[in-house]
Amino acid sequence: MTINLKVWKQKNAKTSGNLETYKVDQVSPDMSFLEMFDVLNEKLVQENKEPIAFDHDCREGICGMCSMYINGQPHGPLEGVTTCQLHMRTFKDGDTIVVEPWRSAAFPVIKDLVVDRTAFDRIIASGGFVSVNTGNAQDANNLAIGKDKADMAFAAAACIGCGACVAACKNASAMLFVSAKVSQLALLPQGQPERESRALNMVAQMDAEGFGACTNTGACAAECPKEISLDNIARLNREFLGASISSQEA
Amino acid sequence: MATIKLDAKVPEGPIGEKWTKYKSSVPLVNPANKRSLEIIVVGTGLAGASAAASLAEMGYKVKTFCFQDSPRRAHSIAAQGGINAAKNYQNDGDSTYRLFYDTIKGGDYRAREGNVHRLAEVSASIIDQCVAQGVPFARDYGGMLRNRSFGGTQVQRTFYAAGQTGQQLLLGAYSALERQIGKGSVINYSRHEMLDVVKIDGKARGIIARNLITGELERHFGHAVLLCTGGYGNVFYLSTNAMGSNVTAAWKAHKQGALFANPCFTQIHPTCIPVSGDHQSKLTLMSESLRNDGRIWVPKQKDDKRAANDIPEEERDYYLERRYPAFGNLVPRDIASRAAKERCDAGYGVGVTKMAVYLDFKSNLINKYGRAEATKLGIENPDLDTLIRLGKEVVKEEYGNLFDMYKQITGEDPYEVPMMIYPAVHYTMGGVWVDYNLMTTVPGLYCLGEANFSDHGANRLGASALMQGLSDGYFVIPYTIGSYLSAEIKTKSISTDHEAFVEAEKATRERIEKLINIKGKQSPESFHKRLGKIMWEKCGMARNEKGLTEAIAEIQALKKEFWSDLRVLGEIDGFNPELDKAGRVADFIELGELMCIDALNRNESCGGHFREEYQEDGGEAMRDDENFMYVAAWEHKGESQWELHKEELKYENIKIAQRNYK
Numbered sequence: 001m002t003i004n005l006k007v008w009k010q011k012n013a014k015t016s017g018n019l020e021t022y023k024v025d026q027v028s029p030d031m032s033f034l035e036m037f038d039v040l041n042e043k044l045v046q047e048n049k050e051p052i053a054f055d056h057d058c059r060e061g062i063c064g065m066c067s068m069y070i071n072g073q074p075h076g077p078l079e080g081v082t083t084c085q086l087h088m089r090t091f092k093d094g095d096t097i098v099v100e101p102w103r104s105a106a107f108p109v110i111k112d113l114v115v116d117r118t119a120f121d122r123i124i125a126s127g128g129f130v131s132v133n134t135g136n137a138q139d140a141n142n143l144a145i146g147k148d149k150a151d152m153a154f155a156a157a158a159c160i161g162c163g164a165c166v167a168a169c170k171n172a173s174a175m176l177f178v179s180a181k182v183s184q185l186a187l188l189p190q191g192q193p194e195r196e197s198r199a200l201n202m203v204a205q206m207d208a209e210g211f212g213a214c215t216n217t218g219a220c221a222a223e224c225p226k227e228i229s230l231d232n233i234a235r236l237n238r239e240f241l242g243a244s245i246s247s248q249e250a
Numbered sequence: 251m252a253t254i255k256l257d258a259k260v261p262e263g264p265i266g267e268k269w270t271k272y273k274s275s276v277p278l279v280n281p282a283n284k285r286s287l288e289i290i291v292v293g294t295g296l297a298g299a300s301a302a303a304s305l306a307e308m309g310y311k312v313k314t315f316c317f318q319d320s321p322r323r324a325h326s327i328a329a330q331g332g333i334n335a336a337k338n339y340q341n342d343g344d345s346t347y348r349l350f351y352d353t354i355k356g357g358d359y360r361a362r363e364g365n366v367h368r369l370a371e372v373s374a375s376i377i378d379q380c381v382a383q384g385v386p387f388a389r390d391y392g393g394m395l396r397n398r399s400f401g402g403t404q405v406q407r408t409f410y411a412a413g414q415t416g417q418q419l420l421l422g423a424y425s426a427l428e429r430q431i432g433k434g435s436v437i438n439y440s441r442h443e444m445l446d447v448v449k450i451d452g453k454a455r456g457i458i459a460r461n462l463i464t465g466e467l468e469r470h471f472g473h474a475v476l477l478c479t480g481g482y483g484n485v486f487y488l489s490t491n492a493m494g495s496n497v498t499a500a501w502k503a504h505k506q507g508a509l510f511a512n513p514c515f516t517q518i519h520p521t522c523i524p525v526s527g528d529h530q531s532k533l534t535l536m537s538e539s540l541r542n543d544g545r546i547w548v549p550k551q552k553d554d555k556r557a558a559n560d561i562p563e564e565e566r567d568y569y570l571e572r573r574y575p576a577f578g579n580l581v582p583r584d585i586a587s588r589a590a591k592e593r594c595d596a597g598y599g600v601g602v603t604k605m606a607v608y609l610d611f612k613s614n615l616i617n618k619y620g621r622a623e624a625t626k627l628g629i630e631n632p633d634l635d636t637l638i639r640l641g642k643e644v645v646k647e648e649y650g651n652l653f654d655m656y657k658q659i660t661g662e663d664p665y666e667v668p669m670m671i672y673p674a675v676h677y678t679m680g681g682v683w684v685d686y687n688l689m690t691t692v693p694g695l696y697c698l699g700e701a702n703f704s705d706h707g708a709n710r711l712g713a714s715a716l717m718q719g720l721s722d723g724y725f726v727i728p729y730t731i732g733s734y735l736s737a738e739i740k741t742k743s744i745s746t747d748h749e750a751f752v753e754a755e756k757a758t759r760e761r762i763e764k765l766i767n768i769k770g771k772q773s774p775e776s777f778h779k780r781l782g783k784i785m786w787e788k789c790g791m792a793r794n795e796k797g798l799t800e801a802i803a804e805i806q807a808l809k810k811e812f813w814s815d816l817r818v819l820g821e822i823d824g825f826n827p828e829l830d831k832a833g834r835v836a837d838f839i840e841l842g843e844l845m846c847i848d849a850l851n852r853n854e855s856c857g858g859h860f861r862e863e864y865q866e867d868g869g870e871a872m873r874d875d876e877n878f879m880y881v882a883a884w885e886h887k888g889e890s891q892w893e894l895h896k897e898e899l900k901y902e903n904i905k906i907a908q909r910n911y912k
Contacts (some may be wrong), residue, residue: 011824012824012825028527028529030526030527030529030661031527031529032531032659034531035529035530035531038529038531038775039529041775042773042775042776044819045773045775045817045819045828046771046773048817048819049819050819050820050828051819051820051827051828053825053827055319056493057318057323057325057492057493057494058323058325058327058328058492058493059492059493059531059532059534060328060532060534060535060655061655061658062327062328062414062416062417063318063323063325063327063328063492064322064323064327065318065319065323080654081658085655085658085659087658087659087661089661110463110825111824111825114825116319117319117320118319118320118440120320121320121321121322121428121431121438121440124322124424124425124428125428125429125431125432126432127432128425128428129383129425129426129428129429130382130383130384130425131429132379132382132383132426133304133307134300134303134304134307134379134426134724134725134728135304135375135379135724135725135728136382137375137378137379137381137382138378138382139378140337140377140378140380140381140387140395141337141339141394141395143381143393144392144393144394145389145393146389146391146393147389147390147391147393150386150387150388150389150393151386153384153386154386154388154411154412154418157386157411157418157421158414158417160417161320161322184384184386185384188384188386190381190382190383190384191384
């Protein structure tokens with residue numbers, strides 16, 4: 001098939017960018033979306049033009065590095081699928097596809113489709129952990145955790161930190177990302193001692209990074225490639241409110 | 251230069267007491283001194299993140315480096331099936347000794363006893379540590395941890411979190427690391443690539459790293475440097491590794507004097523999604539855990555045109571169950587891979603390319619899970635549809651994400667038709683040579699995780715990579731680094747204006763300029779593809795003297811062409827993935843040559859290294875213990891020149907035997 005692409009090109013964070021048009025021939029339906037970009041980039045190199053920069057690594061939907069905004073949807077049209085797992089059989093011969101980077105003030109563009117997501121790391125560093133040093137653990141089976149709770153914690157922990165939730169949100173809110181980590185640890189006994197401070201600190205860091213507020217439209221959960229549930233945001237709201245009322249911290 | 255004497259430094263004494271004795275006698279560094287000792291950790295996967303977090307908790311000043319945009323994205327994240335530990339929670343006779351024994355035997359008697367026993371000893375603590383961090387492993391209704399089986403063992407010792415165990419373990423280690431970053435005890439440098447080790451008076455004292463956003467070269471000092479940079483499977487171009495996985499850090503260390511051990515020991519994983527075309531950029535693993543419930547077969551009739559579901563039971567050849575009745579579908583990876591290749595080469599392969607075999611879940615889905623669920627629900631004489639429906643729910647819970655991934659890539663639904671799979675490059679047992687302390691032949695330079703060679707011999711058992719990465723990082727290096735750093739407490743921070751740093755940065759800059767100034771016609775990607783093709787065809791699943799000799803000449807020619815016709819577009823001073831890739835491919839080419847030299851030197855078949863000249867009548871691998879029971883550690887002597895050093899392997903606790911899974 002032949003695919004027409006309109007791709008965001010931007011030299012670096014300081015310059016402004018624009019959409020450029022490319023045509024890719026001989027696209028196989030078995031190619032992944034990123035493999036189509038590989039073909040295009042190889043062609044650009046042959047034409048002595050600089051290839052398009054985009055983030056990608058594992059190409060099996062788990063590292064969270066790929067981050068394309070495809071025809072107005074983060075990771076493209078399929079539900080529960082990252083860009084790297086999106087295959088060209090989803091598109092038709094002659095389609096025009098618009099590809100942009102994640103758009104959020106908290107995710108500045110580095111180049112072309114590559115953005116800076118280190119804000120997410122700083123949010124985790126503010127409280128997304130259990131404070132247990134290596135070597136202090138009791139036997140793993142001393143802590144019985146009911147299957148239902150363990151499964152819910154796992155479902156929240158499946159977040160890959162890609163930032164699609166932020167890109168999907170009209171306010172560029174990071175609530176789904178933050179709530180997934182807060183939920184995972186709030187559901188487990190290991191997370192209890194720091195439960196309140198975790199919710200307060202992570203929300204404070206999220207605000208400090210410049211992410212927007214949550215208005216519960218649910219676009220984040222609808223676009224999340226790992227189908228992280230909106231229930232987690234409800235839980236975060238409860239955790240945050242509870243902690244705000246009862247916290248001993250000034 | 252004095253000849254290198256390889257000393258593994260394994261403590262004396264009975265195998266079960268070595269580590270305990272070592273721990274209580276290794277010199278310590280007091281808390282005040284730890285604060286002034288700086289450690290550089292390159293790579294933030296399971297080994298790197300767990301080491302950095304643990305060392306920072308102890309009080310050392312730590313810097314971490316990763317080429318990804320976040321430490322959480324290291325390729326450990328993609329590990330699927332699970333992590334082994336000798337907990338014996340299933341009451342099925344597991345013990346530290348059995349895990350030790352299985353690992354040595356699985357590695358075809360080419361791993362070091364002392365290191366492997368230590369790995370088995372600390373395995374149980376890893377699970378405790380991860381659970382304490384909040385890692386959500388699979389659990390039973392009573393709240394206890396679940397286990398499943400992996401290849402090469404007859405017990406259930408594998409802990410898991412659906413098909414994404416690596417993700418959950420890495421996020422645990424990452425959160426521990428981020429906690430230290432938040433406290434200021436670790437400084438992290440994302441989107442940075444290590445491009446050289448800096449040595450002063452023979453000791454590793456820092457690194458040169460390139461900021462991949464700005465292109466700037468940076469100098470970083472450390473009293474010790476830890477390489478936790480993963481394996482080199484991408485030398486084959488197509489592998490299950492991430493696109494960015496590379497050998498550059500390990501290779502730079504090798505050129506600075508760190509010996510590279512057993513480079514030809516590479517693992518070809520039996521169950522991967524087959525190649526679909528020339529556009530393919532990587533291969534995707536279907537976890538070994540699927541062999542718990544999937545049965546592998548091909549049609550008994552050559553070139554059978556029927557669809558899988560139309561081939562009746564009696565016309566299917568469950569060749570692993572036939573050849574290896576004791577272990578069946580759960581033989582080790584090297585054996586399962588070769589058996590698949592044998593069937594396909596003999597003309598029994600399936601699919602369009604005929605280079606695939608079936609991995610079929612139907613019978614266990616119906617008979618094992620479907621029936622059990624029906625009994626639980628009190629359904630008498632359930633019909634087939636009910637069994638399928640009920641069985642599907644259980645299979646979905648165990649492996650759901652893997653089935654979805656398969657469907658996404660191939661367009662076929664594995665709940666309805668058998669998966670088609672074929673072996674693919676997955677892991678590298680070889681790597682930087684380290685002693686019992688995990689120190690390389692360069693003092694102060696350590697190597698952890700897949701990047702080192704130490705624990706898996708010639709073949710790694712499934713679910714043991716996660717175990718080794720976390721063992722090295724959480725439980726080994728925090729002790730062993732003390733034996734070196736306790737003698738370094740008087741060494742003050744060395745200024746990065748020192749001439750060694752200046753020189754190293756200059757050499758790095760010149761190499762980058764050289765790459766970008768060739769201004770030839772071919773992209774880094776195209777050279778990588780060609781290298782991969784040579785390696786896969788001549789140094790892949792089956793190797794022989796003729797092919798390896800040809801490969802060496804072809805790689806040398808490719809190297810010449812690379813350095814005269816490479817085209818790297820973009821700028822040095824800025825974000826430039828083409829330039830990053832060019833540097834990595836240059837190192838892969840050099841490594842590829844050494845791999846072929848090593849494979850040519852090892853005139854035997856063992857584990858993942860199969861030399862066609864050395865096989866028995868039935869096609870089983872023929873080891874040569876008399877001549878090759880050693881670690882081949884190669885010293886870099888100049889362009890295309892290496893000297894072989896041998897570390898003889900002594901087995902004092904395990905009786906050497908031919909591996910038998912029949």
